[in-house]
Amino acid sequence: MSNAGDGTIGVGMVGHAFMGRVHSHAWRTVHHFFDVPQAPRLAVLGGRDLERTKAAAAKLGWEDFETDWRALIARDDVQIVDICTPGDSHKDIAIAALEAGKHVLCEKPLANTVEEAREMAEAAAAASARGQRSMVAFNYRRVPALAVARRMIADGKLGKIRHVRAQYLQDWLSDPDAPMAWRLRKQEAGSGALGDIGAHIIDASQFVLGEHLAGVSALTETFVHKRPIAGDPDGRLDDVTVDDTALFIGKFASGTMASYEATRFALGRKNSMRLEVNGEKGSLAFDFESMNELSYYDGGSPDETAGFRRILITEASHPYAGAWWPPGHIIGYEHTFTHEVFDFLTHIGDGTDPAPSFADGLQVQQVLGAVEASAGNESRWTAVP
Amino acid sequence: MSNAGDGTIGVGMVGHAFMGRVHSHAWRTVHHFFDVPQAPRLAVLGGRDLERTKAAAAKLGWEDFETDWRALIARDDVQIVDICTPGDSHKDIAIAALEAGKHVLCEKPLANTVEEAREMAEAAAAASARGQRSMVAFNYRRVPALAVARRMIADGKLGKIRHVRAQYLQDWLSDPDAPMAWRLRKQEAGSGALGDIGAHIIDASQFVLGEHLAGVSALTETFVHKRPIAGDPDGRLDDVTVDDTALFIGKFASGTMASYEATRFALGRKNSMRLEVNGEKGSLAFDFESMNELSYYDGGSPDETAGFRRILITEASHPYAGAWWPPGHIIGYEHTFTHEVFDFLTHIGDGTDPAPSFADGLQVQQVLGAVEASAGNESRWTAVP
Amino acid sequence: MSNAGDGTIGVGMVGHAFMGRVHSHAWRTVHHFFDVPQAPRLAVLGGRDLERTKAAAAKLGWEDFETDWRALIARDDVQIVDICTPGDSHKDIAIAALEAGKHVLCEKPLANTVEEAREMAEAAAAASARGQRSMVAFNYRRVPALAVARRMIADGKLGKIRHVRAQYLQDWLSDPDAPMAWRLRKQEAGSGALGDIGAHIIDASQFVLGEHLAGVSALTETFVHKRPIAGDPDGRLDDVTVDDTALFIGKFASGTMASYEATRFALGRKNSMRLEVNGEKGSLAFDFESMNELSYYDGGSPDETAGFRRILITEASHPYAGAWWPPGHIIGYEHTFTHEVFDFLTHIGDGTDPAPSFADGLQVQQVLGAVEASAGNESRWTAVP
Amino acid sequence: MSNAGDGTIGVGMVGHAFMGRVHSHAWRTVHHFFDVPQAPRLAVLGGRDLERTKAAAAKLGWEDFETDWRALIARDDVQIVDICTPGDSHKDIAIAALEAGKHVLCEKPLANTVEEAREMAEAAAAASARGQRSMVAFNYRRVPALAVARRMIADGKLGKIRHVRAQYLQDWLSDPDAPMAWRLRKQEAGSGALGDIGAHIIDASQFVLGEHLAGVSALTETFVHKRPIAGDPDGRLDDVTVDDTALFIGKFASGTMASYEATRFALGRKNSMRLEVNGEKGSLAFDFESMNELSYYDGGSPDETAGFRRILITEASHPYAGAWWPPGHIIGYEHTFTHEVFDFLTHIGDGTDPAPSFADGLQVQQVLGAVEASAGNESRWTAVP
Known part of the structure; x- marks a missing residue:
């Protein structure tokens, strides 16, 4: 070619x-x-x-x-x-x-x-x-703050990781009269909140930690089973055939304990993709609604001055950020895609495989599968292959 | 008498x-x-x-x-x-x-x-x-902000409740060399993070919602199995016989989905007892580290001005708060106990039973029991009696 | 005696x-x-x-x-x-x-x-x-966070101080129909927002910096000149004879630039006594509505992880805090007075003079006097004696 | 043409x-x-x-x-x-x-x-x-949050405005060894922090309030008088001939009291362009470092639930925002310029004059002139023509 x-x-x-x-x-x-x-x-x-x-x-x-x-x-x-x-x-x-x-x-x-x-x-x-x-x-791997988080963890700044808590909270389905959409049909979307936004926090948490979930225990729920067909003159309803929310807890191979929640019914949370990580040496917290910020607790600070610091991820030393504006001039949602195609083009030029690969995508799919299997089997612990 | x-x-x-x-x-x-x-x-x-x-x-x-x-x-x-x-x-x-x-x-x-x-x-x-x-x-029932939360939910301001997420995060055991304590011995403490701080978020969430958990699926973990005996001249270690963390997901009888996490290994979180509730009409968020504040999203606000508002719970119209200082002059941890004995003395005077009763304490104990049972049984769904 | x-x-x-x-x-x-x-x-x-x-x-x-x-x-x-x-x-x-x-x-x-x-x-x-x-x-000198701030500045952690901005914002007079009070009569109160709350930020800023204001340029204003007499059956009004707000800018002897604002008309700010300090090596920020927190920027951190950190001032290593509760269990407004009488009793016991002395009180009064003099003289620069 | x-x-x-x-x-x-x-x-x-x-x-x-x-x-x-x-x-x-x-x-x-x-x-x-x-x-007029602020004030949602406090805080000159730049030469830049960033808060505050400053009292200061010439092999220094900071207080024609501060020495504040407005019916607060958020206090809320709410300005009902992404997906600094050229092109198409016009630019210049005049005249009150 x-x-x-x-x-x-x-x-x-x-x-x-x-x-x-x-x-x-x-x-x-x-x-x-x-x-x-x-x-x-x-x-x-x-x-x-x-x-x-x-x-x-x-x-x-x-x-x-x-x-x-x-x-x-x-x-x-x-x-x-x-x-x-x-x-x-x-x-x-x-x-x-x-x-x-x-x-x-x-x-x-x-x-x-x-x-x-x-x-x-x-x-x-x-x-x-x-x-x-x-x-x-x-x-979300190309959000500069999450790229920094991954780098800090890979560099050992957090030490052994004890806890991850990941939540992806939206509210656009909170109203039971919100109209039907393709994302609510299993045939087209595969699953609901789980695949749509749960997939993001599964991938992002594994990316940031640099390891995979070993198993999960899950609950899913559909709150609203029928929704109006937009523009239908007869006011007919269509069947929602996917989950409205997925909650699961799990462990990483290394022993890190994790909890996940994906929902589109968290009224007031517009696009709150949150990730918190607690390690033996430090902790991190992130919320996509403030995507230019990373919260970091350095366990090595003396007690008197230790605290979660709000790092504005707009410095030239931060991944991707130097290509844009001076410090303090924030970027937005679409920049993550610009970073994504930058990396993709770079790998095409280099002749090397980019990440996340389709194999990585398969692994996330296996986590999604384990969540659905557990939720369908009395929440029993289900290993991720 | x-x-x-x-x-x-x-x-x-x-x-x-x-x-x-x-x-x-x-x-x-x-x-x-x-x-x-x-x-x-x-x-x-x-x-x-x-x-x-x-x-x-x-x-x-x-x-x-x-x-x-x-x-x-x-x-x-x-x-x-x-x-x-x-x-x-x-x-x-x-x-x-x-x-x-x-x-x-x-x-x-x-x-x-x-x-x-x-x-x-x-x-x-x-x-x-x-x-x-x-x-x-x-x-924690006597934290004015949580008393306000209960009142708002009881008054229907949040509508049907979809989600509760409750976390009690501390970090005093994060250091593996932190010394042994009675709270780490099953014989004395019953359980670890679960009973010590998990019990608080179970009670507080049920109090705020005004209903009980129907069942749970749980994971517990002990990260550090031996700890130094404080002051022991020979540097001997003692066995930790309780959980270091408990994570569980569950449902309330009404269908509300819930997630819980109790840990004393969340480095940087000193006493972060957090509660979030999402209803069809509104949402609330609370963190005990800022115990004089309640965050409230009113779903009835027009889109243009809707947002989580930080209510400073120091107004005379707030439970207990009027007894203290003018608005904006905050109270602290010990005030919750002063409120508690105020209520207790009032009920003694009135000849009526106060809440939480010992029966309420038993019900929380049954949730703790269900969590331990599930965690010991492949995280399987376990009904709360 | x-x-x-x-x-x-x-x-x-x-x-x-x-x-x-x-x-x-x-x-x-x-x-x-x-x-x-x-x-x-x-x-x-x-x-x-x-x-x-x-x-x-x-x-x-x-x-x-x-x-x-x-x-x-x-x-x-x-x-x-x-x-x-x-x-x-x-x-x-x-x-x-x-x-x-x-x-x-x-x-x-x-x-x-x-x-x-x-x-x-x-x-x-x-x-x-x-x-x-x-x-x-x-x-306010006995707010642990401000005592920490003073110690950090005295220890040189902030280096040469460039800027101070101090605001004391309340809103209890924002409603023009709020009733008359002794604090609004010059005869009893001396001045309005200036002496009531402006005096606090003058003292606190000088305390934290460890030096005195050299001069000021000021504006004062009375927004509401007559207010109802509480409970008066004839609905009579009384004259407000003090300032409703005082704004001034100034310099410290060392060259630090400062700005001050005191008002009881800042709707929504209940007791927001804020102080920010920018030095060559670090910065601090404080708001009394979150009085257990001190925000600190360490200019010595590498760019990648620099950020304002929220220090929860509840550690045993913080002034006064060790006498109370474990980390993360906050204290309230009245504790500052308990600290004050502790220090006073200690000095009585020691036979040494406590601070702030009456001489310190006189110096603050001289700043108040300079503000009023400048405001009455076309805002002209007025030296503090 | x-x-x-x-x-x-x-x-x-x-x-x-x-x-x-x-x-x-x-x-x-x-x-x-x-x-x-x-x-x-x-x-x-x-x-x-x-x-x-x-x-x-x-x-x-x-x-x-x-x-x-x-x-x-x-x-x-x-x-x-x-x-x-x-x-x-x-x-x-x-x-x-x-x-x-x-x-x-x-x-x-x-x-x-x-x-x-x-x-x-x-x-x-x-x-x-x-x-x-x-x-x-x-x-900054095209920051959606500030466009919302202007609309709310114009619609009377804040009632009579009592206070404006505007700050533009950066820190890129905080290091005395930061190199010389054209923005530090009066010949090219006209003034320092005053014209560079002070002009923005003058314009933005007047835009949001819909009225003009009547007069000011000002202080300016140059902290660092000589700076290294970047790349100069002999390490020579060049003269800084502009202000490093400008502080001023003023009044609007309607009686609103205002304070302003522009500095590039506020260590840790990267691009903190802050605006707060207190009116008789409501208050607003904004910080450009979180430019997708507007903080709003509705004085009409009952005491029990009143509080500053964080409005995420990403709704379709917000100016400009509907052209971008779904709610909660934030935009960045450059979008304000895209909005600006959108408005400019629209006015060219309509044959109508856009704002801010050159006459508006002249008026801001007159405020800058009054600030410099006051600072050069013992901070004396100086009317804006």
Whole structure:
């Protein structure tokens, strides 16, 4: 596969809803702030509906569009396929793209089932041997504060880790009259809060700690079983077929105790993805609603001056942050995606595999599977394979 | 039983360590700020060691002392017995005091086992019929902010409750070289973090919600199995025989989903007893380290101005707060005990039973029992009787 | 002057309103938590109205009462005179007490005018030579967090100080219909927000920095000129004759730049006494509404982990804090007064002069005077003598 | 003047340092998120050094470049001139561009002196009559939280305003060895902290209140008079000829009392642009380090539940916010510039004058002038013309 030749690399993106909008911004922006081997070219946008896809391509800055993702994959001006569709189509698109020799960036969770994820991970491993790169879009790894957290833990600044508590709290379903959406149908979304936002805290906590969950005990619940179909003139209701919340407790292989909660019913918490880590030498706390901040307790400080400090993660010494603005000038949600495509382009240029790989995506899927298995079996302890 | 006749009521308190110091302050102070039917008289302090008890009585303001709690109970100038000893002696002292016709205030957890607690609750019920009052010292119910929280929920301001998350985080055992203590011996303490601080968040969450946990799934862990004996010249170690942390998830009868964590290994969290509640109409958040504040999200606010508000719980309209200082002049930890004895004295005066009763203490003990049972049985779902 | 002989020292307190209530608590409580040379005995309470004084003495725990402060001073069982009256009576009471050989604790501001304060300081200096101790009750010096701040600055942890910003924000006059009070009459109160709460931030900032203001430029304003007389059946209004707010900027002798604001019209700020200090090596921030916390930025931390840390000032290593509860168990407003009388009793025992002395009180009065002079002279720069 | 004809409007930008980088991002991004009458075309970048300008044009996405701003203004493909240079060149570029029939966006402060600003305002007024639009880039007006603040005050939600306190605190000059920069030379920058960041809080506070300062009393100070020349092999020092800090107090025409502080020596405060407003009915507080949040106290709430609420300004109902992401997904510093060019393009399309106009810029310059005059005249009260 050859690149565009003009120093750019062609991107074909499937899907133009929320994730498509933010990925488009990242592809448009990355090379103006970061040094990348090849600047991305927004070659082709893929969607199902011709008029809506055409309009989205114009608004989001894509040169061309296709209404059949197979046609998009087949195009010579596409070297990277970026998958921004619901989970039920990830496997087919990703495997076809990999078979067509493309690099693949795929939104999370990797798939709707462990089995699908396993097939995708196998295809990605085979493609890697052919020089193609694959990555799952767990964008929270690219929040500078969480990248700092990982670095501090890897450097031993926290010592042995005792506790992790991870929560992803939103409230957009708190109102029982909030309308039905694809994210509430098992067929399309795989699961509910668990896969949508629970997957993020599973990945982020394992990323920050640098190790994997050994097992879990779980409860899931659906609070609202029927929701109105948006715009339906007869006011009909549709069935919610996924969990509204997932709570689980678990252990890491090293003995770290962990608790997780994912919900979209935490009224007042808009996008509160929180992570706390307590180690023998230090502790960290993070909340995505204040994503430019990391709270750090240094156990080595004398008692008199010890305390959680609010580090503003906007220093040139912080990962990614130096590419943006002077200290104290914060960045936002979409920057995490810009960082993500920066890393992806860098690995494509280097010929090395980026993380999180599809194998990492499979592992998260296995945790999701263990949570569902435990919740379906009297919350019994369930090992993660 | 007659009272002192001079308008006071005599108190005999057993134990003069941490809890004894703070209870003494409450008995000395309550009538100077609150209107009570009878002012307490600090009649007798009970302790095991003569010299230490005598010194404590002098320092803490007690008129007399006894080194045998049975003698203390027997005294005519004692109408109230206040039990501030480790859990293994609660049952014997409380039942003896009740049989002797005294009112009894007992530190938490009520006992070390469900069976002990049941005997105590039965004795208290029988004594109540004879006009004696009993209460468990779950002092967090008397934090004004939590009393406000309960009132708001009871008044329906939060609507149907979806989620509770409760954490009690301390760090005084985080250092593996911290010395052995009675709280780390099962024989004396019953359990570890679970009974010491987990009991508080179980009681406080049930109090605030006004309902009981239906069942739990739990994990417990002991991180440090041996600890140095303080002052031992040979540097010997003693066995820690209790949990260092307890994590559990559960459901309330009404369907509210709950998660709990108790630990004394959360480095940097000194006394972070946190409670969050999400309802369909509103949410609350509390942290005891900022005990004069309650965070409240009113779901009825228009989007444009909705947000968690920090209510400073120092207004005259807040429970207990009007007895102290003008708004913005905060109170501290010991005030919760002063409120507790105020309520206790009021109920003694009224001839009505105060809460939390020994029956309430038994119910908390049953939750503690269910947590231990689940943790010992592959985290399987365990109903609370 | 001899002490009571029974190991106690007799206190006579004049005034039983807000300050009298909190001073009483301090005198009742101090020896139960701190080691003092002599425990205080609440001998005599002074007030003007017989019935109200008698009731207050009973409620607040005083043995006896007097309705003439001269009689109170004359009593043999009074060794300490504690002045809790409005400012217009401070001079007469204090000088009479000093002349009668008593130790004197006087509420702030020391007086209503510089001239009165000067007379008092002279009387205190003369009495000191006779072995009598005097102190002004600037209780904020005894907030543990501010005592830590002073120690850190004295130890050089902040380096050369560049900036101080001090604000005392309350809101109890924000409502223009809030009733008239003695604090709003120049005759009794001397000044308004300036002397009532501005005096606190002047003293606290100078205490923390360890140096004095060299000069100021000021603005004062009265927002509401007439207020209803509480309970007046005819709804009459009375004239507010003091400032509602005072703003001033100034310099310390060393070149530190400072800004001050005192107001009782900052709606929502209940008792927000804030102090921020920026030095070349570190910064501090404090807010009395969270009085157990001190925020500290250590400029020596590497960029990657530098940040304002929230120090919970409840460690045994913090001034006063070790006498109370374990870490994380906070204290409240009245504790600052308990600390104050502890220090006063200690100095009486030691035979050394406590701070803030009446001379310190005079110096604060001179700053207040300079603020009023500048505000009355087109805000022109006015040196503090 | 005709537009590009292809539905775009050509931009020529002078300057490619910090402000040039962020303006470039805004021009590249605005039409992908907002509906603008004409999408901007990044036609020409102006700079002084050929190689650096060429490289910047490539990096920042400009089609062409010029090394003479007069040539840039003269080009037919430039309809908008965007001035991102130091203050000493603003007047010449802006007036030339206006005379050449271009729309002009000019960085703040508008000029280095009141006289320059007046000439520019006159030129802009004349150009407005010819259909050209001019705007000063006070980007903080486009922080959604401050736009909400202005709307709430204009709607009367705060009632009569009593107090404003505005601070702009940075720390990049706190180290006396930080190198010399153009912002420290009066010739280029006009003034120091005063014009650089003080101008922002003057403009933002007047914008939010909807009225102007009537007069001020001021202090300025230079802490470090000589600084090293970056990269100078001989370690030579250069003279700092501007203020390091400016403090002033003032009144608005309506009687609102105000205090201001601008400094780059507040160690630990990275970009803390704070604004607090207290009104008779409500209060607001803002800190740019948490720019997605607005703190609001509703005086109409009952005492029991009143408190400052943290509004996350990410709702669709908030100005600008709906164009970005779902609630809780925050935005960053550069978005304020994207909002700014959105408003500018909208006004160009509508044929109406945007705010802040050059006349508004002149008024801010007059406040800066009054501050300097007062500081040079014993801090005496100085009216703003």
